[in-house]
Amino acid sequence: xxxxxxxxxxxxxxxxxxxxxxxxxxxxxxxxxxxxxxxxxxxxxxxxxxxxxxxxxxxxxxxxxxxxxxxxxxxxxxxxxxxxxxxxxxxxxxxxxxxxxxxxxxxxxxxxxxxxxxxxxxxxxxxxxxxxxxxxxxxxxxxxxxxxxxxxxxxxxxxxxxxxxxxxxxxxxxxxxxxxxxxxxxxxxxxxxxxxxxxxxxxxxxxxxxxxxxxxxxxxxxxxxxxxxxxxxxxxxxxxxx
Numbered sequence: 202x203x204x205x206x207x208x209x210x211x212x213x214x215x216x217x218x219x220x221x222x223x224x225x226x227x228x229x230x231x232x233x234x235x236x237x238x239x240x241x242x243x244x245x246x247x248x249x250x251x252x253x254x255x256x257x258x259x260x261x262x263x264x265x266x267x268x269x270x271x272x273x274x275x276x277x278x279x280x281x282x283x284x285x286x287x288x289x290x291x292x293x294x295x296x297x298x299x300x301x302x303x304x305x306x307x308x309x310x311x312x313x314x315x316x317x318x319x320x321x322x323x324x325x326x327x328x329x330x331x332x333x334x335x336x337x338x339x340x341x342x343x344x345x346x347x348x349x350x351x352x353x354x355x356x357x358x359x360x361x362x363x364x365x366x367x368x369x370x371x372x373x374x375x376x377x378x379x380x381x382x383x384x385x386x387x388x389x390x391x392x393x394x395x396x397x398x399x400x401x402x403x404x405x406x407x408x409x410x411x412x413x414x415x416x417x418x419x420x421x422x423x424x425x426x427x428x429x430x431x432x433x434x435x436x437x438x439x440x441x442x443x
Contacts (some may be wrong), residue, residue, distance in 0.1 A: 204229055205313075207385045207401040208432030209236035209350030212265065213255070213289070214389030214439075215245035215425075217398035220417035223389050228402055228413070230261045230390050236350035239315035242302065242435050244425035246289045249389075250297050262304035263317045263350070264326040269293070270302035281432040288431065313405070314347035320382075328352055332365040337381055339365065348401065354393040354410055355386030355401075361365060370399075375408040385412060390435075396442035415429060 206225045211218050225233070240246040249385050253260060260410070268275075268286045275283035292297065301390050306323040307316045318326045319334075320341040328351060335358035338347075355370035360380040375381055386399030397414040404411075423436040 203231055203406050203410065205232045205234060205236050205403045205405060206230040207236065207315075207383075207403055208253075208258075208388060209317075209348075209385040210238045210387035210389055211235075211261070211352050212238055212241045212387070212389030212396075213243035213248050213249050214241075214419045214422050215248045216422045217388045217415075218249055220415050221398050221400050221413075222252070224413060224415055225400075225402075230402060233258035234313070234315055235260040236315055236348055236385060237261035237304065238265045238350065239263070240269050240289050240293075241265030242285060242431075243422060244429040244431060246292050247294075247297065250293070250300070254300065259308050259310050259315065260304055261308065261315050261317045262301075262306045262323075265289075266301045266304055267326075274399045277397070281434065284387055285292040285431060285435070288429070289422050293385065309344060312406070313403070314342060314344040316347065316349050318349065319353045321349060324442055326351065329358070329382070330354075332358070332367055335367070336360070336365045338382055339380055342345050342380055342382060344378070346375060346383065346403070347402070348383050348385055350385055350387065351393055352384055353387035354384060355399050356384040357410070358382040369416065370412045373410045375410065376422070377408075380412075386414075390439065391442040392438075396440055 358369040385401040426436040
Protein backbone atom coordinates (compact mmCIF):
# COMPACT_ATOMS: atom_id res chain seq x y z
CA UNK A 202 0.00 0.00 0.00
CA UNK A 203 1.51 3.31 -1.09
CA UNK A 204 -0.63 5.89 -2.90
CA UNK A 205 -4.15 5.78 -1.50
CA UNK A 206 -6.99 8.00 -2.72
CA UNK A 207 -9.33 9.10 0.05
CA UNK A 208 -12.71 9.94 -1.46
CA UNK A 209 -15.47 11.67 0.47
CA UNK A 210 -18.91 13.25 0.15
CA UNK A 211 -19.46 12.18 -3.44
CA UNK A 212 -23.16 12.94 -3.09
CA UNK A 213 -24.33 11.35 -6.34
CA UNK A 214 -22.29 13.76 -8.50
CA UNK A 215 -21.24 11.53 -11.39
CA UNK A 216 -19.40 14.22 -13.33
CA UNK A 217 -17.22 15.08 -10.34
CA UNK A 218 -16.60 11.44 -9.43
CA UNK A 219 -15.51 10.45 -12.93
CA UNK A 220 -13.14 13.43 -13.08
CA UNK A 221 -11.60 12.44 -9.75
CA UNK A 222 -11.16 8.80 -10.78
CA UNK A 223 -9.49 9.84 -14.03
CA UNK A 224 -7.08 11.95 -11.97
CA UNK A 225 -6.46 9.04 -9.58
CA UNK A 226 -5.33 6.89 -12.50
CA UNK A 227 -3.07 9.67 -13.78
CA UNK A 228 -1.54 10.09 -10.30
CA UNK A 229 -0.72 6.38 -9.92
CA UNK A 230 -3.19 5.70 -7.13
CA UNK A 231 -3.10 2.06 -6.05
CA UNK A 232 -5.91 1.82 -3.50
CA UNK A 233 -9.06 3.66 -2.46
CA UNK A 234 -10.85 4.50 0.78
CA UNK A 235 -14.14 6.39 1.11
CA UNK A 236 -15.33 8.44 4.08
CA UNK A 237 -19.00 8.15 3.10
CA UNK A 238 -22.01 10.01 1.77
CA UNK A 239 -21.98 8.37 -1.62
CA UNK A 240 -25.56 9.55 -2.19
CA UNK A 241 -27.65 12.67 -1.59
CA UNK A 242 -28.03 16.14 -3.18
CA UNK A 243 -27.16 15.27 -6.79
CA UNK A 244 -28.89 13.31 -9.53
CA UNK A 245 -26.85 10.12 -10.08
CA UNK A 246 -27.06 8.03 -6.88
CA UNK A 247 -27.32 4.69 -8.71
CA UNK A 248 -24.38 5.36 -11.02
CA UNK A 249 -22.12 6.61 -8.22
CA UNK A 250 -23.01 3.66 -6.02
CA UNK A 251 -22.29 1.28 -8.88
CA UNK A 252 -18.83 2.79 -9.40
CA UNK A 253 -17.88 2.78 -5.72
CA UNK A 254 -19.08 -0.77 -5.26
CA UNK A 255 -17.09 -1.88 -8.29
CA UNK A 256 -13.93 -0.33 -6.83
CA UNK A 257 -14.44 -2.55 -3.79
CA UNK A 258 -12.93 -0.13 -1.29
CA UNK A 259 -13.90 0.31 2.37
CA UNK A 260 -16.73 2.87 2.64
CA UNK A 261 -17.97 4.52 5.83
CA UNK A 262 -21.57 5.25 6.71
CA UNK A 263 -22.37 8.87 5.92
CA UNK A 264 -25.44 10.63 7.29
CA UNK A 265 -27.12 10.71 3.86
CA UNK A 266 -26.30 7.05 3.32
CA UNK A 267 -27.92 6.42 6.70
CA UNK A 268 -31.07 8.46 6.03
CA UNK A 269 -31.62 7.02 2.56
CA UNK A 270 -31.13 3.39 3.63
CA UNK A 271 -33.66 3.52 6.48
CA UNK A 272 -37.38 4.18 6.57
CA UNK A 273 -37.16 7.18 8.86
CA UNK A 274 -39.65 9.80 9.93
CA UNK A 275 -38.49 12.89 8.06
CA UNK A 276 -40.90 15.35 9.65
CA UNK A 277 -38.07 17.12 11.50
CA UNK A 278 -36.03 17.53 8.31
CA UNK A 279 -35.77 20.64 6.22
CA UNK A 280 -38.42 20.09 3.50
CA UNK A 281 -35.85 20.26 0.71
CA UNK A 282 -33.61 17.74 2.50
CA UNK A 283 -36.53 15.38 3.09
CA UNK A 284 -37.53 15.61 -0.56
CA UNK A 285 -34.04 14.66 -1.72
CA UNK A 286 -33.84 11.71 0.70
CA UNK A 287 -37.15 10.34 -0.55
CA UNK A 288 -36.25 10.97 -4.19
CA UNK A 289 -32.92 9.18 -3.76
CA UNK A 290 -34.56 6.19 -2.11
CA UNK A 291 -36.84 5.84 -5.12
CA UNK A 292 -33.86 5.69 -7.50
CA UNK A 293 -32.16 2.78 -5.75
CA UNK A 294 -32.82 -0.95 -5.74
CA UNK A 295 -33.42 -2.99 -2.60
CA UNK A 296 -29.92 -4.42 -2.99
CA UNK A 297 -28.39 -0.95 -3.17
CA UNK A 298 -30.34 0.23 -0.13
CA UNK A 299 -29.25 -2.85 1.81
CA UNK A 300 -25.61 -2.23 0.86
CA UNK A 301 -25.83 1.37 2.09
CA UNK A 302 -27.54 0.28 5.28
CA UNK A 303 -24.76 -2.18 6.13
CA UNK A 304 -21.91 0.33 5.91
CA UNK A 305 -19.77 0.68 9.08
CA UNK A 306 -19.57 3.92 11.03
CA UNK A 307 -15.84 3.50 11.73
CA UNK A 308 -13.06 1.31 10.40
CA UNK A 309 -9.30 0.92 10.66
CA UNK A 310 -7.53 -0.29 7.52
CA UNK A 311 -3.83 -1.14 7.80
CA UNK A 312 -3.25 1.44 10.52
CA UNK A 313 -5.43 4.15 8.94
CA UNK A 314 -8.65 5.18 10.70
CA UNK A 315 -11.73 6.28 8.81
CA UNK A 316 -15.01 7.81 9.91
CA UNK A 317 -17.56 10.06 8.26
CA UNK A 318 -17.99 12.50 11.11
CA UNK A 319 -16.19 12.04 14.44
CA UNK A 320 -14.52 9.25 16.38
CA UNK A 321 -16.10 10.12 19.71
CA UNK A 322 -19.71 9.49 18.63
CA UNK A 323 -19.86 8.58 14.93
CA UNK A 324 -23.53 7.58 14.94
CA UNK A 325 -24.72 11.12 15.76
CA UNK A 326 -22.88 12.72 12.82
CA UNK A 327 -21.42 15.66 14.71
CA UNK A 328 -19.26 18.28 13.02
CA UNK A 329 -15.65 19.33 13.58
CA UNK A 330 -15.07 22.97 12.68
CA UNK A 331 -12.58 24.08 15.33
CA UNK A 332 -9.74 22.95 17.59
CA UNK A 333 -11.99 22.27 20.59
CA UNK A 334 -14.19 19.92 18.60
CA UNK A 335 -11.10 18.26 17.14
CA UNK A 336 -9.60 17.79 20.61
CA UNK A 337 -12.64 15.78 21.72
CA UNK A 338 -12.23 13.60 18.65
CA UNK A 339 -8.54 12.91 19.32
CA UNK A 340 -9.40 11.34 22.69
CA UNK A 341 -10.92 8.43 20.79
CA UNK A 342 -8.46 8.29 17.89
CA UNK A 343 -6.20 5.25 18.26
CA UNK A 344 -4.11 5.63 15.10
CA UNK A 345 -1.69 8.36 13.98
CA UNK A 346 -3.96 9.44 11.11
CA UNK A 347 -7.72 9.44 10.64
CA UNK A 348 -9.53 10.63 7.53
CA UNK A 349 -13.06 12.01 7.68
CA UNK A 350 -15.53 14.19 5.78
CA UNK A 351 -19.03 15.50 6.58
CA UNK A 352 -18.31 19.26 6.65
CA UNK A 353 -17.39 19.36 2.94
CA UNK A 354 -14.48 21.64 3.92
CA UNK A 355 -10.94 20.22 3.63
CA UNK A 356 -8.82 20.74 6.74
CA UNK A 357 -5.99 19.25 8.79
CA UNK A 358 -6.07 19.04 12.59
CA UNK A 359 -2.78 18.15 14.25
CA UNK A 360 -2.34 17.02 17.87
CA UNK A 361 1.09 17.42 19.42
CA UNK A 362 2.49 17.97 22.91
CA UNK A 363 1.61 21.66 22.47
CA UNK A 364 -2.07 20.94 21.88
CA UNK A 365 -4.32 20.88 18.81
CA UNK A 366 -3.56 23.05 15.79
CA UNK A 367 -5.70 23.68 12.73
CA UNK A 368 -3.78 23.72 9.45
CA UNK A 369 -5.31 24.93 6.18
CA UNK A 370 -5.43 22.27 3.44
CA UNK A 371 -2.06 21.94 1.75
CA UNK A 372 0.44 19.34 0.69
CA UNK A 373 1.73 18.09 4.00
CA UNK A 374 4.15 15.58 5.56
CA UNK A 375 3.05 13.89 8.75
CA UNK A 376 5.35 14.26 11.74
CA UNK A 377 6.14 11.14 13.77
CA UNK A 378 4.69 11.17 17.27
CA UNK A 379 1.76 13.41 16.37
CA UNK A 380 -1.83 12.58 15.47
CA UNK A 381 -3.79 13.90 12.51
CA UNK A 382 -7.52 14.21 11.88
CA UNK A 383 -7.83 15.12 8.21
CA UNK A 384 -10.97 16.25 6.44
CA UNK A 385 -10.65 15.27 2.78
CA UNK A 386 -13.23 17.77 1.51
CA UNK A 387 -16.04 16.92 -0.88
CA UNK A 388 -16.07 15.51 -4.37
CA UNK A 389 -19.71 16.20 -5.09
CA UNK A 390 -20.63 19.39 -3.19
CA UNK A 391 -17.69 21.50 -1.91
CA UNK A 392 -18.60 24.15 0.67
CA UNK A 393 -15.37 26.05 1.28
CA UNK A 394 -15.88 28.61 -1.48
CA UNK A 395 -13.96 26.57 -4.07
CA UNK A 396 -16.33 24.71 -6.43
CA UNK A 397 -13.72 22.24 -7.65
CA UNK A 398 -14.04 18.58 -6.68
CA UNK A 399 -11.65 17.77 -3.83
CA UNK A 400 -10.02 14.57 -2.64
CA UNK A 401 -6.79 13.48 -0.93
CA UNK A 402 -3.91 11.24 -1.93
CA UNK A 403 -2.13 9.71 1.06
CA UNK A 404 1.27 8.13 0.53
CA UNK A 405 1.54 5.53 3.29
CA UNK A 406 5.28 5.06 2.69
CA UNK A 407 6.37 8.70 2.47
CA UNK A 408 3.68 9.76 5.01
CA UNK A 409 2.53 12.63 2.83
CA UNK A 410 -0.93 14.08 2.23
CA UNK A 411 -1.75 15.85 -1.03
CA UNK A 412 -5.02 17.69 -1.58
CA UNK A 413 -6.21 17.49 -5.18
CA UNK A 414 -8.71 20.06 -6.51
CA UNK A 415 -10.18 19.46 -9.94
CA UNK A 416 -12.44 21.36 -12.28
CA UNK A 417 -15.28 19.26 -13.68
CA UNK A 418 -18.40 19.78 -15.80
CA UNK A 419 -20.52 21.63 -13.25
CA UNK A 420 -23.06 22.68 -15.88
CA UNK A 421 -23.80 19.04 -16.73
CA UNK A 422 -24.32 18.16 -13.06
CA UNK A 423 -26.60 21.18 -12.65
CA UNK A 424 -28.65 20.23 -15.70
CA UNK A 425 -29.26 16.77 -14.26
CA UNK A 426 -30.39 18.21 -10.92
CA UNK A 427 -32.91 20.46 -12.68
CA UNK A 428 -34.11 17.71 -15.00
CA UNK A 429 -34.73 15.47 -11.99
CA UNK A 430 -36.87 18.15 -10.33
CA UNK A 431 -34.55 18.48 -7.35
CA UNK A 432 -34.39 21.82 -5.49
CA UNK A 433 -32.82 24.64 -7.51
CA UNK A 434 -30.52 25.57 -4.63
CA UNK A 435 -28.68 22.26 -5.07
CA UNK A 436 -27.81 23.22 -8.63
CA UNK A 437 -26.93 26.84 -7.86
CA UNK A 438 -24.56 26.07 -4.99
CA UNK A 439 -22.31 23.85 -7.10
CA UNK A 440 -20.88 26.75 -9.07
CA UNK A 441 -19.99 28.79 -5.99
CA UNK A 442 -18.77 26.00 -3.70
CA UNK A 443 -21.16 26.85 -0.86
